[in-house]
Amino acid sequence: MSFLSxxxxxxxxxxxxxxxxxxxxTAALLGTALSVLMRLHLTYPEAKIRLFEILWPNAAAGGxxxxxxxxxxxxxxxxxxxxxxxxxxxxxxxGNFFLPLQIGAEDMxxxxxxxxxxxxxxxxxxxxxxxxxxxxxxPLAGWxxxxxxxxxxxxxxxxxxxxxxxWVVSIALFCAASLMGAxxxxxxxxxxRTRGMSLFRMPLTCWAWLVTALISLFAFAVLFAAGIxxxxxxxxxxxxxxxAGLVINDRILxxxxxxxxxxxxxxxxxxxxxxxxxxxxxxxxVSTVLSVFSRKPVFGYRAMVWAMLAIxxxxxxxxxxxxxxxGMSPYSSLAFSVLTLAIGVPSAVKTFNWLxxxxxxxxxxxxxxxxxxxxVSVFVxxxxxxxxxxxxxLDMYFHDTYFxxxxxxxxxxxxxxxxxxxxxxxxWPKMTGRxxxxxxxxxxxxxxxxxxxxxxxxxxxxxxVGNPRRYSDFGQFEFLxxxxxxxxxxxxxxxxxxxxxxxxxxxxxxxxYRGKKAGDNPWNATTLEWLPPSHQPHIVVRGAxxxxxxxxxxxxxxxxxxxxx
Amino acid sequence: MFFAILxxxxxxxxxAGFFVKRWWFPPPISRHAMAFxxxxxxxxxxxxxxxxxxxxxxGFVIFRYRDRGQRATFSTGSTRLEIILISLTAILFLGxxxxxxxxxxxxxxxxxQSSDLKIETAGKQFAWSFRYPGPDGKFGKTDVRxxxxxxxxxxxxxxxxxxxxxxxxxxxxxxxAGRPVQLLLHSHDVLHNxxxxxxxxxxxxxxxxxxxxxxxxDKTGEYEIACSELCGLGHHQMRSVLIVMPAxxxxxxxxxxxxxxx
Ligand code: HEM
Ligand SMILES: [Cu+2]
Ligand SMILES: [Cu+2]
Numbered sequence: 001m002s003f004l005s006x007x008x009x010x011x012x013x014x015x016x017x018x019x020x021x022x023x024x025x026t027a028a029l030l031g032t033a034l035s036v037l038m039r040l041h042l043t044y045p046e047a048k049i050r051l052f053e054i055l056w057p058n059a060a061a062g063g064x065x066x067x068x069x070x071x072x073x074x075x076x077x078x079x080x081x082x083x084x085x086x087x088x089x090x091x092x093x094x095g096n097f098f099l100p101l102q103i104g105a106e107d108m109x110x111x112x113x114x115x116x117x118x119x120x121x122x123x124x125x126x127x128x129x130x131x132x133x134x135x136x137x138x139p140l141a142g143w144x145x146x147x148x149x150x151x152x153x154x155x156x157x158x159x160x161x162x163x164x165x166x167w168v169v170s171i172a173l174f175c176a177a178s179l180m181g182a183x184x185x186x187x188x189x190x191x192x193r194t195r196g197m198s199l200f201r202m203p204l205t206c207w208a209w210l211v212t213a214l215i216s217l218f219a220f221a222v223l224f225a226a227g228i229x230x231x232x233x234x235x236x237x238x239x240x241x242x243x244a245g246l247v248i249n250d251r252i253l254x255x256x257x258x259x260x261x262x263x264x265x266x267x268x269x270x271x272x273x274x275x276x277x278x279x280x281x282x283x284x285x286v287s288t289v290l291s292v293f294s295r296k297p298v299f300g301y302r303a304m305v306w307a308m309l310a311i312x313x314x315x316x317x318x319x320x321x322x323x324x325x326x327g328m329s330p331y332s333s334l335a336f337s338v339l340t341l342a343i344g345v346p347s348a349v350k351t352f353n354w355l356x357x358x359x360x361x362x363x364x365x366x367x368x369x370x371x372x373x374x375x376v377s378v379f380v381x382x383x384x385x386x387x388x389x390x391x392x393x394l395d396m397y398f399h400d401t402y403f404x405x406x407x408x409x410x411x412x413x414x415x416x417x418x419x420x421x422x423x424x425x426x427x428w429p430k431m432t433g434r435x436x437x438x439x440x441x442x443x444x445x446x447x448x449x450x451x452x453x454x455x456x457x458x459x460x461x462x463x464x465v466g467n468p469r470r471y472s473d474f475g476q477f478e479f480l481x482x483x484x485x486x487x488x489x490x491x492x493x494x495x496x497x498x499x500x501x502x503x504x505x506x507x508x509x510x511x512x513y514r515g516k517k518a519g520d521n522p523w524n525a526t527t528l529e530w531l532p533p534s535h536q537p538h539i540v541v542r543g544a545x546x547x548x549x550x551x552x553x554x555x556x557x558x559x560x561x562x563x564x565x
Numbered sequence: 566m567f568f569a570i571l572x573x574x575x576x577x578x579x580x581a582g583f584f585v586k587r588w589w590f591p592p593p594i595s596r597h598a599m600a601f602x603x604x605x606x607x608x609x610x611x612x613x614x615x616x617x618x619x620x621x622x623x624g625f626v627i628f629r630y631r632d633r634g635q636r637a638t639f640s641t642g643s644t645r646l647e648i649i650l651i652s653l654t655a656i657l658f659l660g661x662x663x664x665x666x667x668x669x670x671x672x673x674x675x676x677x678q679s680s681d682l683k684i685e686t687a688g689k690q691f692a693w694s695f696r697y698p699g700p701d702g703k704f705g706k707t708d709v710r711x712x713x714x715x716x717x718x719x720x721x722x723x724x725x726x727x728x729x730x731x732x733x734x735x736x737x738x739x740x741x742a743g744r745p746v747q748l749l750l751h752s753h754d755v756l757h758n759x760x761x762x763x764x765x766x767x768x769x770x771x772x773x774x775x776x777x778x779x780x781x782x783d784k785t786g787e788y789e790i791a792c793s794e795l796c797g798l799g800h801h802q803m804r805s806v807l808i809v810m811p812a813x814x815x816x817x818x819x820x821x822x823x824x825x826x827x
Binding site: 066067068071140141142146148149156157158243244245246247248249252258259260261294295296297298299300301302303325326327330333334337338341342344345348349351352353355356358359360361362363364365370373374376377380381384385387388390391392393394396397399400401446449450453457458460461462464465466468470471472473474476477478479482483486547548549550555 | 571582646689774795798
């Protein structure tokens with residue numbers, strides 16, 4: 001095998017998993033760097049900052065960021081984080097690497113489609129990043145790209161010409177890649193399980209990948225269609241999202257018959273399920289890690305499965321909670337409110353079962369376990385602010401304030417990132433044959449845990465004051481004088497949190513060369529990926545979480561172990 | 566064990582932040598705003614109790630069951646417990662919807678009265694304008710081709726329209742205290758959002774739609790209007806003021822404006 005077919009255009013699921021992982025790590029670093037620049041500008045809007053000028057000689061001439069530059073960084077930050085980090089690692093990265101191993105399959109069902117899916121994702125990332133360097137720069141419509149702003153071209157502002165088009169193309173590519181991935185996951189899970197691996201013996205990670213793939217299939221198909229319509233509005237003069245009588249920048253537009261709200265319906269029909277695409281695989285990882293490091297079975301395994309299916313289904317019925325104040329019928333707001341809070345029920349079931357899993361266990365507080373426990377903490381924190389936002393009467397104040405920024409960063413950003421870190425510490429030995437440093441891991445963990453609370457909780461306070469989001473400067477409003485101190489605190493906490501991530505990167509690299517060699521099954525776990533490589537198909541005889549089974553020879557029984565005597 | 570303690574400290578710090586209210590809502594200026602504040606307070610108390618209970622329980626379990634060489638108990642779940650939990654959370658969450666839907670209905674389903682003062686509220690990149698129907702009580706026609714801010718015609722009212730002649734266009738929103746007002750929200754270009762913190766009300770402006778919003782302010786004073794839907798590079802400076810005047814003073818102002826137009 002040549003280098004090219006082995007490492008670049010590989011059809012091997014492990015290689016592809018690693019490729020996704022590396023791509024997402026790159027994206028995460030870029031996205032974090034952007035957030036630091038944004039915070040810097042927000043806190044010191046007038047300061048002349050040399051770094052800005054070096055990076056953007058025009059848009060930050062003299063070292064002061066223009067509003068359009070701020071908004072473009074914000075758009076890119078959000079898009080990169082949501083699509084190329086949170087949608088990519090948990091499914092494309094961990095899923096590709098571990099799904100076949102966990103169900104005892106040789107590879108994914110369609111290895112070539114798998115390769116294609118990765119390279120389409122990588123291409124989508126390149127297309128997105130190229131928006132930085134085209135004329136006008138990156139788009140400034142936010143990751144939600146609401147028309148008319150996003151549909152009318154460069155008269156709506158710098159970056160809304162070429163940059164916005166590249167954004168739409170990138171997202172459409174990403175959708176296509178995700179659809180291929182989804183088909184692959186569903187087929188693999190339904191068709192390629194080894195003997196004895198019934199659905200209800202699968203590890204919860206596999207269930208999570210299955211539900212996520214099902215959600216992706218429906219959600220990305222809709223986003224893909226919406227993206228094409230937006231592209232047509234931009235490039236072919238159609239009016240799917242543009243009503244008659246628009247006057248933009250003193251120009252009267254010759255369009256009629258479309259509706260800006262149509263985009264919002266289509267976008268959020270994708271957008272809400274998307275947050276579950278980001279978090280469900282993480283829930284699978286957390287359930288597993290809590291069980292392994294408590295030496296106890298997952299509490300309520302079947303309830304966990306049903307809860308995931310319920311979340312996946314209900315997730316398609318709640319998109320309207322992003323549109324309470326959009327001008328959609330206020331009657332539908334009440335319906336969406338009921339459905340939104342209904343999704344809290346399966347979420348509460350999961351939280352309850354995580355607590356039930358560790359209760360009465362023997363908790364080994366390795367770094368992987370710390371991340372999983374911290375996930376439970378932030379999931380509860382972010383879930384509770386979600387209950388408030390799910391009530392239209394309260395959202396009527398909080399919509400598009402920093403309260404929402406605080407909420408979604410905690411529940412979607414931080415929770416998902418914590419589960420990714422739990423997965424990384426847990427699976428790294430299998431992926432590389434080496435252990436990560438526990439000492440570095442702990443320092444990184446504690447600072448990050450405190451850091452994210454210090455960054456994102458105060459954002460709720462700013463939101464309570466009424467601070468709107470997507471403002472590039474808080475100097476124009478009298479009432480925002482009061483939150484400047486708060487924002488300074490947030491920025492300093494963000495710097496610290498971002499800086500300590502370098503320790504994590506260092507840990508990864510250090511471990512590749514110096515990390516302790518890992519045995520086949522360093523955590524004494526039960527699932528098939530921890531068996532030594534073999535060419536015999538495994539025969540599964542038990543569920544995925546048989547820890548501390550009374551009468552067994554040791555405190556774990558692997559899924560292919562008959563009685564453990 | 567260290568983590569358990571850290572978790573407790575964090576939970577108390579977060580709760581304290583919401584408790585001391587150093588950064589908080591501005592004082593309410595309407596009955597709706599006061600009702601909003603009580604609804605949020607109820608949510609905060611219920612949410613706060615759940616938050617502390619779960620975080621402290623999590624910390625406790627970590628502390629209590631840390632590895633001290635004990636044997637883990639074997640248990641795979643309890644259907645009864647799941648059912649109890651599902652019922653409890655369902656009741657709690659549906660209760661929350663029920664408790665809050667009244668407030669939403671009061672804003673959106675109170676039928677508009679024909680006696681309400683109507684004010685057209687228009688947004689465009691990056692300014693607000695407001696139009697009062699003038700002494701005849703009728704809005705004149707508008708034509709986007711005639712819009713001309715410099716000439717004081719932000720709505721594009723034709724010169725030859727009798728109903729439009731006396732319309733009053735302003736850049737600040739003046740309303741009488743204690744009387745309901747109907748804002749008719751329009752946008753000329755992209756999405757915008759009308760947000761006055763003190764009213765606890767927020768509503769998008771959507772081009773191609775006329776969205777009515779009924780507000781009432783009971784306390785006189787000046788309050789900032791902040792655009793709260795991303796509308797382009799000047800979004801952060803799309804500001805105006807809501808001036809709530811004593812009703813008699815407002816009537817005098819409106820009459821005088823109307824006279825000047827005639
Ligand atoms: C160091 C950590 C992070 C910091 C300091 C940070 C900071 C910020 C800031 C300042 C904004 C702009 C708010 C505004 O102007 O309205 C923002 C927006 C956003 N962030 Fe983050 N962020 C971080 C991590 C993440 C992560 C992990 C995610 C993954 C979900 C994420 C997703 C988003 C999204 C979706 C937006 C909205 C963009 C938009 O309004 O279109 N962020 N973030
Ligand atoms: Cu949602
Ligand atoms: Cu705006």
